[in-house]
Amino acid sequence: MDLLLNVLLGVVVAATPLVFASIGELVAEKSGVLNLGVEGMMIVGAIAAFAGTVASGSYVVGILTGALAGAAMAALFGVLTLTLMSNQVACGLALTLFGLGLSALIGQAYSGVSLPQFPRLDIPVLSEIPFVGPLIFGQDALVYLSFALVAAVAWFLTRTRAGLVLRAVGENHDAAHGIGYPVIAIRYLAVMFGGACAGLGGAYLSLVQTPLWVEKMTAGRGWIALALVVFASWRPLRVLGGAYLFGGITIMQLHSQALGLKIDAQILSMLPYIATIVVLVVISRDRVKMKLNAPSCLGKVFYATS
Amino acid sequence: MSGVPILKLDRITKTFPGVVANENVSFEVGQGEIHALLGENGAGKSTLVKMIYGVQKPDSGEMSFMGEPFAPSKPSEARAKGIGMVFQHFLLFEALTVYENIVLGLSAAEAKTGDLRQRIIDVSTTYGLKVDPDRLVGTLSVGERQRIEIVRCLLSEPKLLIMDEPTSVLTPQEVSVLFQTLRRLASEGCSILYISHKLEEIRALCSKATVLRGGKLVGSCDPRQETAKSLAEMMIGATLNKPVRQLPAPGEIRLKVQELFMESEEQFGVDLENITMAVRAGEILGIAGVAGNGQTELMEALIGERACRFGRQIQLDGVDIGTQGPRERRARGMCFAPEERLGHAAVPGMALWENTLLSAGKTNDLARGGLISLFNANRFATKVVDDLKVKTASVKSAARSLSGGNLQKFIMGREIMQNPKVLIASQPTWGVDAGAAAAIHGILIDLAKGGTAVVIISQDLDELFTISTRISVIAGGYLFPSQPTEELTVEKLGLAMGGRAKEVDAAKHAANAETAGA
Numbered sequence: 001m002d003l004l005l006n007v008l009l010g011v012v013v014a015a016t017p018l019v020f021a022s023i024g025e026l027v028a029e030k031s032g033v034l035n036l037g038v039e040g041m042m043i044v045g046a047i048a049a050f051a052g053t054v055a056s057g058s059y060v061v062g063i064l065t066g067a068l069a070g071a072a073m074a075a076l077f078g079v080l081t082l083t084l085m086s087n088q089v090a091c092g093l094a095l096t097l098f099g100l101g102l103s104a105l106i107g108q109a110y111s112g113v114s115l116p117q118f119p120r121l122d123i124p125v126l127s128e129i130p131f132v133g134p135l136i137f138g139q140d141a142l143v144y145l146s147f148a149l150v151a152a153v154a155w156f157l158t159r160t161r162a163g164l165v166l167r168a169v170g171e172n173h174d175a176a177h178g179i180g181y182p183v184i185a186i187r188y189l190a191v192m193f194g195g196a197c198a199g200l201g202g203a204y205l206s207l208v209q210t211p212l213w214v215e216k217m218t219a220g221r222g223w224i225a226l227a228l229v230v231f232a233s234w235r236p237l238r239v240l241g242g243a244y245l246f247g248g249i250t251i252m253q254l255h256s257q258a259l260g261l262k263i264d265a266q267i268l269s270m271l272p273y274i275a276t277i278v279v280l281v282v283i284s285r286d287r288v289k290m291k292l293n294a295p296s297c298l299g300k301v302f303y304a305t306s
Numbered sequence: 307m308s309g310v311p312i313l314k315l316d317r318i319t320k321t322f323p324g325v326v327a328n329e330n331v332s333f334e335v336g337q338g339e340i341h342a343l344l345g346e347n348g349a350g351k352s353t354l355v356k357m358i359y360g361v362q363k364p365d366s367g368e369m370s371f372m373g374e375p376f377a378p379s380k381p382s383e384a385r386a387k388g389i390g391m392v393f394q395h396f397l398l399f400e401a402l403t404v405y406e407n408i409v410l411g412l413s414a415a416e417a418k419t420g421d422l423r424q425r426i427i428d429v430s431t432t433y434g435l436k437v438d439p440d441r442l443v444g445t446l447s448v449g450e451r452q453r454i455e456i457v458r459c460l461l462s463e464p465k466l467l468i469m470d471e472p473t474s475v476l477t478p479q480e481v482s483v484l485f486q487t488l489r490r491l492a493s494e495g496c497s498i499l500y501i502s503h504k505l506e507e508i509r510a511l512c513s514k515a516t517v518l519r520g521g522k523l524v525g526s527c528d529p530r531q532e533t534a535k536s537l538a539e540m541m542i543g544a545t546l547n548k549p550v551r552q553l554p555a556p557g558e559i560r561l562k563v564q565e566l567f568m569e570s571e572e573q574f575g576v577d578l579e580n581i582t583m584a585v586r587a588g589e590i591l592g593i594a595g596v597a598g599n600g601q602t603e604l605m606e607a608l609i610g611e612r613a614c615r616f617g618r619q620i621q622l623d624g625v626d627i628g629t630q631g632p633r634e635r636r637a638r639g640m641c642f643a644p645e646e647r648l649g650h651a652a653v654p655g656m657a658l659w660e661n662t663l664l665s666a667g668k669t670n671d672l673a674r675g676g677l678i679s680l681f682n683a684n685r686f687a688t689k690v691v692d693d694l695k696v697k698t699a700s701v702k703s704a705a706r707s708l709s710g711g712n713l714q715k716f717i718m719g720r721e722i723m724q725n726p727k728v729l730i731a732s733q734p735t736w737g738v739d740a741g742a743a744a745a746i747h748g749i750l751i752d753l754a755k756g757g758t759a760v761v762i763i764s765q766d767l768d769e770l771f772t773i774s775t776r777i778s779v780i781a782g783g784y785l786f787p788s789q790p791t792e793e794l795t796v797e798k799l800g801l802a803m804g805g806r807a808k809e810v811d812a813a814k815h816a817a818n819a820e821t822a823g824a
Contacts, residue, residue, distance in 0.1 A: 161414060168399050168410050175397040179411055180381045291444065292401050 007255055008135055012143060013209055015247025017042070017201035019146040021225035022232070022239045023153050024197025028074075029229055030157060031190035032170035032297035036092025037077055038198050039222025040099020045070040045199025046206040047103040050110055050213045059118065063142070063203050070199020071192045073099060078188045085301045096222065104215050115211040142204050147240070149197070154236035166190060170295030173302045183302055198222065227276035233283050233293045246272045310373050312337045312466055312497045313358065318367035320353055327353040330367070331523050333516045335466065340488060340498045342508040342529060344541055345518035346739040351501050352394075354518070355468050358499070359391045360384040372465065382413065390459030391468040396451050400444035404437055404454055411458040422461075429460050433487045448597050449480045456487070467491065468499045473507060477596050478767070478800030485511055503541065503740075504768075505534040519543050542740050553754055553775060557587035560759035561640075561728045562621040566614060566628075568607055576600040576783040578607060583778065583785060585728070585759040590750065591788060592774030593763045596803050600783035601763050602645075605732050608761070609642045610635045622728060637668055641726035643717050645733040645763075647710065651717045654706035658698065659687035661705050662720050669724045690719035694745070711742035718746055722753050729753060732763040747773050767796055779803050 021038050028035050035041075049066025053059055073095060080091045120140050127138040157163040166186060169176045173183045201221070206213055224246055231246075232238035252261065253268040284290055311334035320328045328350045335341045345351045356362045358369065360378030369376045371387055378384040381391075398407050408426060409417050423439055430437045435453045443451060452472060459467055469488075473481045488498055488511065502508055508515055508529045515529040517540050525540055532540075566581040578600055585591045595601055606612045608620070610632040617626030622638055632642070642665075644650040652661045663683055667673045672683040687701040694715045698708055705713060714734065721729060734750065735743035750773055754760050763780075764770055770777050771791060778788035779802040786802050 161409065161417065164402075164406055164409060168402065168406075171399040171401050175399060176410075178381075178393065178397040181410075292442075296401065 003255075003258065005131055005135065007251055007259075010251040010254065011244060011248045012135075012139060013247075014250045015244045016143050016146050017204045017209070017221055018225050018228060018243040018247055019150060019240060020201035020204065021198045021222060022228040022243060023146075023150050023236060024194035024201075025225055026194075026229045026232070026234060026236060026239055027153060027157075027166070027197075028191045028194035029298055030170045030234060030295055031166050031187045032173055032295050032300065032302075033078075033081065033187050033191050034088045034092065034299040035074065035077055035095070035191060035194060036089060036226065037073065037095025037099065037222075038194075038225050039218055039220070040096035041070045041073040041195045041198035042099075042202035042205070042222045042225075043103040043216070043218045044073050044099045045202030046217060047107045047110070047202075047213060048199065049203030050113075050115070050206040051106065053115060053207060054110065054113060059207065062207060063200065066203030066206075067196040067199040070202065071196040074192045074195020074198075075188070077195070078191045081301070082184050082187050082191070085303070088299050088301070100216060107213050107215060110213040111215070113213065115207065118208040118211060140208060142200070142208060145200075150236050150240045157236065167295070170297055173297045173300070177302070177304060183304070187302075198225070201225070224272050227273055231272075231276045231279045233279075233289070234295065235293065246275075310337075311335060312339075312372055313499070314370045315354075315358075316368045316370075318354065318357065318364045318369065320350075320357060320362065320364050326521050328357075328364075328518075328521045331518070331521075332367075333523065333526060335497050335499055336514075337497055338492050338495045339514055340492050340500055340512045342512035342515035343499060343501045343518065344503065344505075344508060344515050344529075344537065346503060346541055349518040349541075350521040351518055352470060353521075355391070355470060355499065355501060358384070359389060359468060385413070385462060388463070388465035389468065390462060390464035390466070392452065392455045392459060392470065392472060394470040394472075394474070396455050398443050398451055398454065400442070402443060403439065404441050404443060404446075405439035407443055407454055408439075408458050408461065411455075412461060416462055425461060426457060429457055433457075433460065433490060434483060435460075435487060449476050452476070452484075460491075464496060466497045466499060468501070470501045471503075472500075473502065473504060474765070477803040478796050479803075480596075481507070505529075505537045505541075508537070509534065517541055538740060553590070553751070554588055556589045556775070557757060558623075559584045560587050560623055561585045561761065562624075563608070564619060564621075566607060566619045568603060568612065568614065570603050570783075571612070576603055578603050579782075579784045581607070581785045583788065585761055587757045587759055588754050589776060590754050590760040590762060590774045592770035592777040592791070593761065593780050593785070594767060594770050594777055594799055594803060595763075595765065595780040597765055599781050599803075600785075601732065601765075601780060603783065604780060604785070605642075605644060605730070605763060608730050609644065633668075636665065639727035641665070641721040641724055641729045643721050643729070643731040643734060645736065647713050647717060648706055652705040652713060655704055657702045657704055658691065658708075658716060659683045659701040661716075662687045662690065666720055666724050686723070690716060690723055693723070694719040694749070711738035714738050715742055715746060718749060722749055725756070726753075726758055728759045728761070730761045730763075733765065734762060735764075735766065735769060743769070767799060771796075 021042055025035065025038055045066040048069030049062045052065030053062025056062065077091055077095050080086045081088045118140050120138055121144065123137040127133045157167060165181055169181060169183050169186050177183050202218065205217055210217065228239055228242045228246060232242045249268055249271045253265045256263060256265060256268065313335040316332050318328055318331045331354060343351050343354065353362065357364050360381045360383050363379065376387065399410065405423065405426065409422065426437065426439055435457050437453050437457055443454065472484060476484065492498055500512055512529050514526065516526045517524050519541060524543070529537060562584045564582050566578055568578040570577050576599060581604065583591065607614060610630055613631065614620055614628035617628040619628040621627065622640060627635055627638060648654045653664065663672050663678065666686060670686050672679055672686060684701060690696065691698060691701055696716045696719065697712050708716065718734060735746050738746065750760055762770065762774060774791050776788040777791055777794055777799065779786045779799055781803055
């Protein structure tokens with residue numbers, strides 16, 4: 001029972017950064033922008049949050065710094081791809097490499113510094129229920145925030161006018177421009193929201209998961225987040241489910257020996273990507289569904305013509 | 307018709323680098339008037355209405371709307387004043403529902419007033435524009451999509467409705483329904499600015515016409531008092547000689563298609579169902595139909611871009627070629643001119659002489675042993691340009707630098723100079739001015755005289771009636787048996803174009819409901 005609880009608590013910790021990063025990327029992609037720089041935005045968010053917390057002594061300030069740093073990275077990506085109309089794939093890859101380098105540079109001063117355990121939001125009484133209590137009512141604030149964020153994004157995209165406009169921009173930017181919506185401005189906002197979320201994901205890594213700064217600590221989670229968006233076929237609630245599934249696989253790697261599994265850790269770490277490819281193949285078979293969910297203008301450069 | 311005109315343009319001028327799009331254009335639109343704006347492609351009609359709708363700004367000149375000075379800087383300002391516009395290329399989102407599309411076209415305040423869903427149903431029943439708010443736009447026909455655009459405009463109760471070439475995508479029956487709607491709107495006091503180069507339509511619908519040529523106003527008239535010929539001459543500024551179709555008796559069957567079934571690869575494409583046809587030497591078979599009824603797929607199958615399952619499904623002079631690709635078919639003497647000029651029929655960034663290599667390389671010995679013969683390729687390209695009077699600086703100009711009509715002439719010339727056994731052309735005069743269209747039609751007729759079997763896929767019924775010897779209709783991926791042109795009328799064809807489309811539509815609707823529920 002204790003082992004199971006530990007594993008499940010581990011899954012939450014592993015899944016939360018993925019939830020943040022992929023829900024942000026989902027919003028950016030729904031507006032038609034493919035930002036492959038999630039890994040770079042996450043790692044910059046991680047070091048910024050760590051540095052911010054150390055400097056100010058406040059987790060709130062640290063988390064905000066992480067989100068802002070991610071948004072700043074995304075804004076840089078926006079300048080390159082939206083204003084200067086560069087290729088989104090190439091700029092996204094460059095953003096990842098740039099982020100890894102920049103974070104290592106800033107992080108030199110912080111290696112070896114450690115932070116106290118991130119506080120849990122133990123809800124009185126309820127969190128004392130055995131098993132269920134610590135799992136559902138004893139998490140930290142960021143975990144609850146991640147759930148709230150997914151719900152908010154789902155509501156925004158399907159129930160609000162602004163969400164409809166955002167989807168319209170991703171679906172057909174020429175028509176949206178023709179009707180009179182500011183395509184580029186909307187995409188900037190979406191991309192920067194995506195960056196802020198990736199920054200939060202990074203902050204979770206460096207403040208909660210291992211309250212330490214370690215170079216390259218994102219270790220490919222940005223790529224998993226990207227795969228997750230496709231895996232979830234651009235649906236917010238499926239992103240949540242997918243993040244917990246992929247988080248679970250990650251934790252299985254750690255506990256595979258304790259659980260008596262005879263699978264190599266390397267094979268387990270391949271699983272999220274294999275699952276994504278399988279899902280892509282499956283959803284591509286149904287063209288109508290693919291068309292409904294995948295933004296038609298994803299990755300296409302928008303030239304304003306009148 | 308009260309005294310004050312609803313819209314008044316005074317000496318409007320607009321220039322783009324190198325081109326004067328409009329020069330000192332002045333005219334007035336009265337209240338409740340259906341006013342035609344007539345002109346050839348490139349005459350400056352679209353630029354003019356874009357300025358009225360606030361998409362572009364005039365360089366000089368003044369406009370007034372309902373007696374007040376009017377200078378919209380963006381479409382939403384024009385909309386707020388009471389101007390609605392239906393563009394030639396619809397501003398619609400395929401993956402969204404009709405309702406969502408309409409919401410996107412209204413301002414936030416407009417979308418909130420009253421029960422929008424009810425208002426959509428009210429407007430659509432009042433004006434006979436049937437729309438289902440919950441359908442996905444991607445599953446709708448072009449005619450239905452146009453209805454959404456019109457409903458979207460009518461919801462904001464416009465005083466002036468601008469329609470840019472609205473009938474180019476409709477069946478004759480859909481056109482008459484549209485005209486009823488427009489007449490009703492006009493009788494209720496809404497003015498309509500109707501852009502077209504289809505003369506018969508303008509004569510049937512409009513009470514006033516303003517004619518543009520080369521960006522300048524060349525006259526205004528009451529189209530009901532004019533003949534189509536006099537309007538056309540006003541529009542092109544020259545007398546128009548229609549090509550005469552006088553063909554010898556047809557010879558042997560050259561192209562035969564039988565029992566061709568093919569599933570579409572496109573998202574909202576059409577599957578070909580049991581296509582059967584035969585074209586003889588000296589015949590011109592016209593294939594009529596509303597856009598998106600399988601023309602693209604049929605073209606792909608005939609070109610060989612998608613191979614058939616069995617060789618015998620397509621035969622050229624009795625030889626099975628169904629499984630062969632485009633290069634093999636070309637080598638056997640077939641030539642093709644696809645609909646899309648830039649990107650499909652020609653490479654935009656390549657020079658004209660380079661573009662001749664792509665289709666005429668083998669047949670005209672432009673390349674030998676893997677090496678290009680510069681001399682032969684240049685000579686061939688120069689001959690095409692000279693014989694067809696293509697306006698271009700030289701054969702070294704990039705294909706994209708030519709105007710649509712000129713490039714089309716070049717492409718047609720490149721194909722016919724290979725003396726094909728079978729020529730297949732899709733929309734050969736789409737977006738081409740009347741003079742160039744007449745030239746292309748003449749070329750096609752000459753080619754048939756020489757014993758070529760010609761297949762023309764077109765949505766322009768006038769064109770098909772002018773040049774085809776036989777016409778058949780494609781609807782929902784099914785090709786009706788062809789009939790001699792003399793025995794056909796526009797009404798007969800129109801029924802075939804619309805009738806079956808409705809059945810197919812019902813089936814699609816059912817399938818769609820199924821996937822939406824899943």
